[in-house]
Amino acid sequence: MKRTFIILLLGMALLLPALPCLADEALDWYLKGNELSRAGEYDAAVDAYLKAIQTNPNATGPFYNMGIAYKKLGQYERAAGAFEAAHRLEPDNLNVRLKLGNVYNLMENWEKAVGHLNYVVHRDPENAEAYGNLGWALYHYNSGPPFKMLVVTSLEKAVRLFEQQGMKEAAQATRDTLEQARQKFGYGPEF
Numbered sequence: 001m002k003r004t005f006i007i008l009l010l011g012m013a014l015l016l017p018a019l020p021c022l023a024d025e026a027l028d029w030y031l032k033g034n035e036l037s038r039a040g041e042y043d044a045a046v047d048a049y050l051k052a053i054q055t056n057p058n059a060t061g062p063f064y065n066m067g068i069a070y071k072k073l074g075q076y077e078r079a080a081g082a083f084e085a086a087h088r089l090e091p092d093n094l095n096v097r098l099k100l101g102n103v104y105n106l107m108e109n110w111e112k113a114v115g116h117l118n119y120v121v122h123r124d125p126e127n128a129e130a131y132g133n134l135g136w137a138l139y140h141y142n143s144g145p146p147f148k149m150l151v152v153t154s155l156e157k158a159v160r161l162f163e164q165q166g167m168k169e170a171a172q173a174t175r176d177t178l179e180q181a182r183q184k185f186g187y188g189p190e191f
Helices: 002-015 018-038 042-055 060-072 076-089 094-106 110-123 128-140 148-164 168-185
Strands: none
Touching: 018 042, 018 060, 042 060, 060 076, 060 094, 076 094, 094 110, 094 128, 110 128, 128 148, 128 168, 148 168
């Protein structure tokens, strides 16, 4: 028993110096992925993020950025998978939840989009993007009663926030969706 414990301690002592090296390697691959992403080389960025993940599977950043790269490549299922992995590591991370909601909107998985985006708007009430995407998801959600009032109020809030933040194009695009929703649900300009 004593001998096994000593061997175990010796083995751990031999591995400890390698741990910072592995962390450095994971960080190097992560930074390389970021560099490739900035250059628009998303396939190569994904490869770099995968190497970072293989070295350190408990880091959220490589999963998150890999999700962004997959989204840029139009590979929404893979993007969702990467964001879901980041979500498992950090379930309360609002950026991860926002990206998940956005990619689920692109996949027309309205229920999952609503779940993630609703979480974000309740914890970050000034997040225009989350309100806009939540309104969009609710507008298209057909698996239950229509959320008419919630669609309109979410889109109205998004328009106000986008305008306050000086994001005129986003405000106009959301305003267009808001007008479609008002017409669809029989609401006037202000109800």
